[in-house]
Amino acid sequence: MYANRFSLGPVDLAFTDRYDGVSGAPFDSLNLALEGADDPDARAENLRIVLADFAPGAGLADLHQVHGSEVVLADPAGARPDCDAVVTDRADLVLMVRAADCVPVLLADPATGVVGAAHAGRKGLASGVVPAAVARMRELGARDITGWIGPHVCGACYEVPEGMRTEVSARVPEAAATSSWGTPSLDLGAGVQAQLTAAGVQVVDASRCTRESADLYSHRRDGARAGRQAGLVRIRSGVR
Numbered sequence: 001m002y003a004n005r006f007s008l009g010p011v012d013l014a015f016t017d018r019y020d021g022v023s024g025a026p027f028d029s030l031n032l033a034l035e036g037a038d039d040p041d042a043r044a045e046n047l048r049i050v051l052a053d054f055a056p057g058a059g060l061a062d063l064h065q066v067h068g069s070e071v072v073l074a075d076p077a078g079a080r081p082d083c084d085a086v087v088t089d090r091a092d093l094v095l096m097v098r099a100a101d102c103v104p105v106l107l108a109d110p111a112t113g114v115v116g117a118a119h120a121g122r123k124g125l126a127s128g129v130v131p132a133a134v135a136r137m138r139e140l141g142a143r144d145i146t147g148w149i150g151p152h153v154c155g156a157c158y159e160v161p162e163g164m165r166t167e168v169s170a171r172v173p174e175a176a177a178t179s180s181w182g183t184p185s186l187d188l189g190a191g192v193q194a195q196l197t198a199a200g201v202q203v204v205d206a207s208r209c210t211r212e213s214a215d216l217y218s219h220r221r222d223g224a225r226a227g228r229q230a231g232l233v234r235i236r237s238g239v240r
């Protein structure tokens with residue numbers, strides 16, 4: 001179920017893998033996608049399975065991701081805003097972002113009890129959704145923030161046209177890379193890491209390459225037959 005799982009003080013964090021769900025092939029089995037050709041009932045059951053294991057009884061602040069740079073304050077009422085980053089200082093509210101090559105980023109300041117989650121693909125990296133989430137957390141009182149970079153397609157695998165590499169690296173130079181077959185590529189994780197470091201965030205690299213890992217979903221590898229994994233974070237109640 002989990003590619004990685006962490007706790008830091010009252011904060012629980014995890015990145016899921018593709019196992020222990022109910023979806024059939026090719027989405028087998030823990031597909032957490034909001035959309036796509038997989039059975040909606042299976043996707044709903046997968047979400048229930050993950051939430052029941054990760055944070056039994058907690059609420060979910062869900063997003064409908066749009067590759068933007070907007071950050072919202074988590075809404076426990078169940079709305080699903082068009083947005084790629086969410087922050088909260090409420091306990092027992094799970095923040096979740098979905099990805100299948102893009103970078104899921106989890107953020108936490110356990111001392112002040114402020115957490116965040118962001119989804120950064122090529123567009124989100126260039127438009128700064130991750131530093132925007134960090135800034136919103138600081139408005140809520142966060143001071144010493146740690147950021148976990150989850151599974152995503154690596155720079156050796158993420159080939160892009162030369163012009164696209166030029167465009168993104170003009171904003172985030174650290175993202176410029178070369179594929180293992182010698183063509184222009186982007187290292188989204190290196191870009192996010194540079195943005196986090198510049199924002200004063202301590203970085204934990206919890207990444208593996210989605211395209212190269214059979215236990216993870218990869219859109220680059222499987223196209224429309226790829227499901228989605230997730231990054232999850234919540235503050236446990238009663239600990240602070």
Ligand SMILES: [Zn+2]
Pocket residue numbers: 153154155156157158209210211212
């Ligand atoms: Zn790779």
